[in-house]
Amino acid sequence: MTVIFPVLALVGLGAFLFQVSGEHPEKAWQAYLVNFIFWSAVAQGGLLFSVVLHVTKARWGKPLQGLAESFAAFFPVSFVLFLVLFLGRAFVFPWLGGDLHGKEGWLTLPFLFSRDAAGLLILYGLGFAYLRHGQVLKRSGSEVSEDRREAVRSRMTVIAVLYIMAYALVLSLLAFDLVMSADPQWISTLFAPYGFVKAFYLGLGALIILASVLHLKSRGASSLTSSHFHDLGKLFFAFCLLWADFFYCQFLVIWYGNIPEETSYLIERTMTLPWSRLAWAVFILSFVIPFLILINKEVKTRPRFMIGLCSMVLVGIWLEHYLLLGPSLNPGADSIPISLSDVMIALGFLGLMAMAVRFALTRFPELIPVQRQEVK
């Protein structure tokens, strides 16, 4: 059981190296890029949950906050992964050397990497600062005076607010630089918000999975009640709708405007084979099914079921990244370029994420909500 995640990671690494050395390195790098964005989003969105709860002083999710924070353990990994991305620059930036319609000023590799790296540093730095204060509060028991705690808490709030802002801005930056720029003549003002709403959607999904797994493992030892799952489920449902709404907002406006600079992007991805198939898959997996199911109240409180549902949504979003990047990275592809190796590489990243989370939970057991911890 304890070896499975490292094994997964190695498998992924192997698959990646095999591909890179093979005659289709671009496929490997595409998978790498997709998974980097995807799993980083999971981590960033996961922590956002805790942060938001803190800022809004919401009490209902206290026991879940710890779990959400455990995702932050992936931050360092994510940062390293980003730096590695530089090696694959030739394959992940199709606009290199192409006609940039006068965008050369913005789309230059050094500038792009430095600004994005800086962005990630700030975001992750804030994340950890937030966590440190959290630790102080959790660790420090009665020996610390109340007003001292209050001071820490308020500082923590400031950092939390900053994290939220950074989250919005940095994820926007990544959305523009790593995804939107793949089709340099296309723009959509909602694309960035679409990106970070999606990230939170992912974070919530992952959080539900984690919570459910632990809940099931702990066999009633955990302090998570069905109302926790219910609320979390509702939030997940809400963001499912919001994500779909943001998608529709872009789709409708572009469809109605009928300006080729915008529509061509949409047409290629949603109305022409092979990509339209993928589009439908994403739409059904990540919206239609969860929407129809989550209208129901009960299912939200069934951890086992939710694990399945959330995993499905996550897979859908994972495919969605292929949908956004694929057509630009594989011009004129006649079939969807997702092969076994992509899956293996994805599993590799899953392994990394899981190891990170497990590390966090073992290193800081207080993150795990169990009965003895007085909650609420």
Next chain:
Amino acid sequence: MVDLSRRHFIKILGLGSLAFAPGCDSRPEKNLFSYVQAPEDMVTGKATWYASTCRECPAGCGLLAKNKEGRVIKVEGNPLHPVNLGKLCMRGQAAVQGVYHPDRIRRPLLKQKDGWKALSFEEAETLLRSKIDEAVRKAENRVHLITEAVGQTLSNLFDEALKNWKSRPPHIFEPFAYEALKTANQKVFGVDGLASYKMEEADFLLSFGADFLETWLSPVEYGRKFKQSHAVHGRQKGFFAHVSPYQSLTGANADLWLSCNPDTEIVIGLGLLRGALQSGNRKSLPSDLTEALQDISSPFTKEKVVELSGVDPDLFARLIARLLKAAKPLVLGTGTGASGANNLRVNMAANLLNALLDPGLTLLDFAHRHSVEKAAKRSEAIALFEKLGHSPEGVLLLNNVNPVFSIPSSDAVAKVFKQDTLFTVSFANFMDETAQLANLIFPVSLPLETWDEYSGTTGIVSAVQPAMAGLTGSPRLGDLFLRLAHGGPAKNFQEYLSLRLSASGLLKDRMDWVHMLQEGGLFRNIPSEAPALQWISAEEVRSAFRRLSFPKPADFTFVAAPSLRFFDGRGANRPWLCEVPDPLTKVAWQSPVSIHPKTLREQGLKQGDVVELKSSWGTLEAPVYETQDTLPGVLVLSLGQGHELFGRYAEGMGVNPAKLLPPETEPLTGSPQFSTKLASLRATGRSIALAHTDGSRVQHGRKIAVSVDLAELGKEKKEKKGLGMWDFPLVLPLPEGYDKKRDVYPPHDHNTYRWAMVVDLDRCTGCNACAAACYAENNIGIVGPDRIREGREMAWLSIERYLDEETMKKVTFLPMLCQHCDNAPCESVCPVYAPHHSKEGLNNQIYNRCIGTRFCSQNCPYKVRRFNWFDWKWPKPLNLQLNPDVTVRSKGVMEKCSFCVQRIKEAHGRAKDEKRDIRDGEIQPACVQTCPTGALVFGNLMDPNSRARKKVDDARAYQVLGYLNTKPAVFYLKKVVQEI
């Protein structure tokens, strides 16, 4: 007649037209035949067309008057007429507004102590007769007639009448009489007349200011001929250089505007002569003449020319080179409004250049001379007025002249009307500056209501026939004179006319008469031989060019430019002409003074500031218009507006620049002076908003009015693939125009027809005839200056004027109208389907359905939709001009160009009756019909052989803002520019 119900009006008019149709008695050849069908079977709702002649200016274009239910609702060019081949200018289009003008005088008016007393026509005639008899009884030469240029027949009648009255022949007064040109022809060729020019054959055209696209001699004719040589054919294109201190519309159409200091054109002329002689290969002239030319031109080296005229040396050098390279060069003299001490010499130089470069003067046609040559010189006019000023009792008859307006600064003119010995009679239809000074105003029927004949050029006879019964019941001038002069066998002028024509052997039998009326005149095999040329002698040359004097460069030179819209001012009371903005300034209703930005900066002025212009002869205040179309220090103000009287549309609109002009004529030629030095230019401190219709003057690098260099022509790759503004391909508004990669929407089919228009920017001269025609055809509301200032003009078709961003001088004209897009953004946003896509590709606008949300206009990228902010007014009887086939829109409704859907429907009906499809070219929207240069082509895109469809394949074809994927059905052909 004022408040006569429309229905009743139609009734009598119906009678009227039938009444005059059979002529005066049973004599069959007097039957009136209409162009398309005889009037006796006039069917309600069916138009009857009468061929006649336009009398809005002396050019005398042939026209067809469209008569519906007894009233003329539109005039169009007569395709058979040699002068204009079916085209008309905006002034011609507006002729009908004279007929229905609300301020038209309907009864004779006799001046009395306490204002005007209305008389019946009989009373007036009796009075007039008695006055004349009285005068004739007193002594000889007591009856004086001052008339505009009239046809031969009428002028014969005048002569006879005046002979009977023992008086001198009439004086023909035209404000624009081309004295300098005439004198130059007289001196150089010994012909005291105005030759016509075969511009169409010239491959190089040089004008010293001749504004042949606006007023000069025969604008419609020369507009056409100009483009015949100047529009691009394959890779060929004539070259046109314009030399003048300011850029007129004609100058704006030149490939090179060579701006020179005022009154220094002669220097350039002589410089060119010198260059031509040096090249030496021209041995067409007698040697002594050549020597003389050498002598006079030798001082004018390039340096000298540059020094004196201030032209760009390099441009001048290239001009000479280009001129000498030309196979068939043609040099034109000065413009209608030219003046200055050297005016005559410039025209002589032009003639000499032609003589030198074009051996045998193949491009000058003395056989067909412009009949305006008959007009007396201004100097003679002034002389006459001085004489009249202190003449014994008598009668002064004025036929359609307005000297008081044209020569405001002259005391002589004023004196004539002040003194009471003369009984002045004005045959005017409008109370203008001159009429109001007359003792008796005797309105006579207007050209569209009368029998006459007027030939713009010698060698043709152009008929004038009534296209409707007289609206006011006024007599015809011809008939009146016949009765007054009680001479001759003819019992009315129509008969007099036919008799004269038969007598002069032009009509053999009555069928000739019929044909003449059908075709609008006699255009074939009319004897007209060119007079023998008397070449100028070397001596005369030397003397003519001895001691050239140049005006000290003044701080401010003021130029009164003849107006494309109002001619000499006679058009100023036609609302359409006021409403359609000036093509260069884009200002409507007002007449601002154009000043160069540099001058403005020096004077601390800005556009809209009202300045006071003072000359030795007068003062006037006008708003400033900032433009680079003039040189620094040269102030240009167009003639024609600033009437104190002349009806509601003219009064108080703009200013009359003639007030600043000297009354003295130019000694050498006797021509008026249209320019003068300014004593002072002073800001009044007031400032007004100009009623201009343009937002930005430049196109900010957008693909709107595109031009291509002649050298580059056809070089750029045709197949475009991109999605951006500049690399987006040309897409047809047809199913094949849809590409799965670009289009979210499925293609849709049309029924047999997909109407479309092609606009050749290389042919468009910006003359605005199309815009006026559109107003006339589609009952477009007149909103006036205030509404225009608010951005509420209603023009369905407007000529957008874009300046070149570097120089701010080079102009591109872009006729902008509804593009009838296949994916029209305006349609889907309307909540009630008021605009939608028709089965023939039209972008329909259903007025009855429109609730006025105005979303369509917001979403139209071309901003061609117009909204009825109020109910627009057609004061009676102007409403009688309204086209019954087109809805008059009420307030709160959106409207726009419909491609003249009423004409399309009519064609459908005809085709259906004849069980066929609509033929290519059968449908001509009003704008297409009248375009003098044929820049507009309308047709069916689904017909692979239609002219429109073929033109779309031209390499120059593009769509304005096509990258928005609106798939416009209006295609533009890039303007072809060339550097000298």
Next chain:
Amino acid sequence: MSGLTYSQIDQTVLDTLRPASLRYWAVIVLMFFGILLGAGCWAYQIGVGIGVGGQSIPVAWGTYLINFVFWVGIAHSGTLISAILHLFRAAWRNPIARAAETMTVFAVCVAGLFPFIHLGRIWIVYYILPYPNDRNLWPNFQSPLVFDVIAISTYLMVSSLFWYTGMLPDLAIVRDRATGLRKRIFHILSLGWTGRFEEWRHYTRAYLFFAALATPLVISVHSVVSWDFALGIVPGWHSTIFAPYFVAGAIHSGLAMVLTLMIPMRTIFRYEVFITKDILDNIAKTIVFTGLIVGYAYAIEYFLAWYSHNIVEQESFRWRAAGEYSLAFWVMVICNSVVPLLFFIRKVRRSIPWLFGISILINIGMWSERFVIIIGGVAHDFMPNAWGTYSPTIIEYGVLVGSFCLFFFLFLLFVKHMPSVSMTEMKESVHKGVGHAL
């Protein structure tokens, strides 16, 4: 608040229903004349033509649509507060929910008038409705304006039903405490509510659904409003972010308006016990949040206009900040996204004058935002030759004044004659102990 007893709650609210002072009626009359003024201007416009306004080509939409969007925006926070916060079980919304909903209902009424005022031919406005007719003509369901009609009318119906349903128990309370005519009126209005547990059982459920439905509705309604512009191709309008951006903006202005209304109300009606500073504080915090979103949207639009290298977009946005209407633009930026940042400071959040002042500024800022978008977009779009400007006329200002008077007229009448704070919900929160969890 926990100190309150149920009867105190009832008393405090019922006290506000006491016969009104002369001053109150004076204000009411004043407002009424304001309404007459607006109506007069409208009548004049109908008679003479829409041209009495300042609109033209290219700027064919003027203040009427600005006011429309402005009032719809105001209308949003009401439902946000009562519905979304109800879902989040944030009890701090209870004291202000009623007033906010009232604001919503009346604001929608006022907003709903403007599309009519705006029409060129109001007398055939029914063409826009899908009614059966002999020529079988129907509205165009692809037109954003038809979306508008449907969305706004839905919103009006839903929010007023929500409002009324929420009021039922309170109406019963008034009935039970009142005498004479008022008793009879409230007897009818309260539909014989007696608080039987059967009633409560269904009522609580229904109320929950109301909230669950109203929430997406709010979002959709202002999205639809935003699509009146975003679905066009006009530069500065055609932008995918418009829907969320307008929703945020709407809430922004709505919350500001809530402050503007609550602050005087709580002093006049002595509501300090209910509408505590903590509540105002919470509103202020939310305003910071919406302000940040709006600011983010401004920034993104500029960034992408620059990034796109589409010369039309670029010119349009350059002109927006530097052209004829730059003043409106900077007012918009500063009032909407800079000034609210002051709410990061706790002192400001808890100082009544600051709160009030800033709320007013935000209202102004949001109005000019609509001005910048609606006027600025078309005034300077694709065809430079057609560029033009627009300035409102006295008639339009008259209508604007009228609309404000109408709103306050209705609002004032309500707060004086109906329970302007939900007693029942107050009791609930007191009963639950002050559990303000968001």
Next chain:
Amino acid sequence: MLSEKQVIGLFKDENLAASAIESMAGCPWQLRGVNSPFPSERIMKAMKAGKSRVGHFTLAGGIIGFLSGVSLAAYTSLQWSLIVSGKPVVALIPYLIVGFEFTILFAVFGNIVGLITQTRLPEYRSVSTYDPRCSGEYFGVLASCAEGNQDALLAFFKEKGGEARFL
């Protein structure tokens, strides 16, 4: 059957009321109803109330709304099949908006219908037979018993910590 006597017990505290209700089971008198100033979960529990069925109406309304919205748009545009902006005559993408708004509207109508049918409002009779204080601060428990037991019932309420009176 003898005529019934109705007794109402008023409790300031919901827990007392609730316990009274619970212990009423197995007594000779029947619970006739409970009035409370605000919804009380405690009493809901005591009454062992099932789940409300309002939701079904709401859902039904929503579904009907969506279908009618989209079909209205589609049907009407097919009447003349006018092409606007080249868009398909029946354009489902924008019609989703119509569908959505109708969904909400009809769902709310359903909700109202549900509420009215379930609570049987409006009905004005019961107003006479209840104590106005119940809309203030009291929880009223209405019980009925056979002729003769009324004093016991009164006592019962008193002993449960509330005040009681005959109706």
